[in-house]
């Protein structure tokens with residue numbers, strides 16, 4: 001079956017009749033997915049489709065990050081460090097996609113965005129409950145964020161649930177305690193509904209691990225995977241900040257924040273502060 005006149009002949013065995021069986025489109029529910037892009041600008045602005053798809057693809061990736069983070073947390077709870085690391089490896093690749101795709105949105109110029117920004121009203125990424133759920137699962141709890149979702153009971157319920165549950169970091173620290181590392185009771189008994197706070201005792205534990213990596217190899221490796229996770233999250237925040245700066249400058253956000261200045265402060269948040277602090281202590 002050669003290619004003639006730049007045309008490929010369909011092989012006899014190719015499936016053609018899906019009248020009574022699942023197809024690509026029915027399996028992926030493409031009729032629903034591809035009908036979910038509803039520009040609000042009128043007349044429709046050409047670039048709103050980009051804006052919508054950029055967010056929807058990001059939210060689909062965030063859905064997978066949440067799916068994998070729950071599995072990582074479960075694996076840590078059952079001391080299955082290898083399964084947890086496999087989950088983190090996948091999450092790191094998803095983060096890379098999420099961060100790389102900022103280059104698509106960067107093709108939206110301030111002029112183009114200004115032509116439909118007004119149509120967005122008060123909607124903002126600040127109302128992304130999946131993004132907030134990822135922050136909570138990684139340990140940056142913030143009960144105040146839940147007020148934003150009064151109009152979305154399902155989202156609010158999800159965030160309330162996650163707020164009261166241990167984070168991936170809580171479970172990693174608990175695993176260290178079960179391994180016999182000197183983890184203070186205060187960390188193991190902490191109120192998981194608030195953000196994790198810096199623990200000098202935990203830095204000392206990491207110093208022991210990092211100064212004898214061979215003797216603590218799997219924990220050492222897990223620490224570095226968590227550092228990658230945080231680095232990647234910060235890279236996303238930074239690309240978002242720079243995209244905001246290039247599209248709206250220092251305008252206030254539609255979500256009511258001061259905009260770039262408010263987003264800049266998110267870069268000061270940490271998930272695993274001790275893993276970064278130990279770098280200063282190694283060899284001292």
Ligand code: HEM
Pocket residue numbers: 054055058059105108113123124125126127128131240243244247248252253254255256257258259260262263266
């Ligand atoms: C032209 C593109 C964008 C602009 C101008 C923009 C602007 C902003 C601004 C000003 C804020 C602060 C809250 C507010 O007052 O609105 C914000 C927050 C946020 N945006 Fe965007 N954004 C853009 C694209 C995106 C995209 C593609 C996503 C992907 C999901 C996203 C997700 C978020 C999230 C999660 C927050 C909350 C961040 C935090 O808690 O610090 N944004 N955005």
Ligand SMILES: N[C@@H](CC(=O)c1ccccc1NC=O)C(=O)O
Pocket residue numbers: 055117120123124125126248252253254255
């Ligand atoms: N806060 C943005 C608006 C915005 O970014 C946005 C609006 C609707 C849906 C998603 C959005 N993206 C993320 O923040 C702005 O101030 O232009």
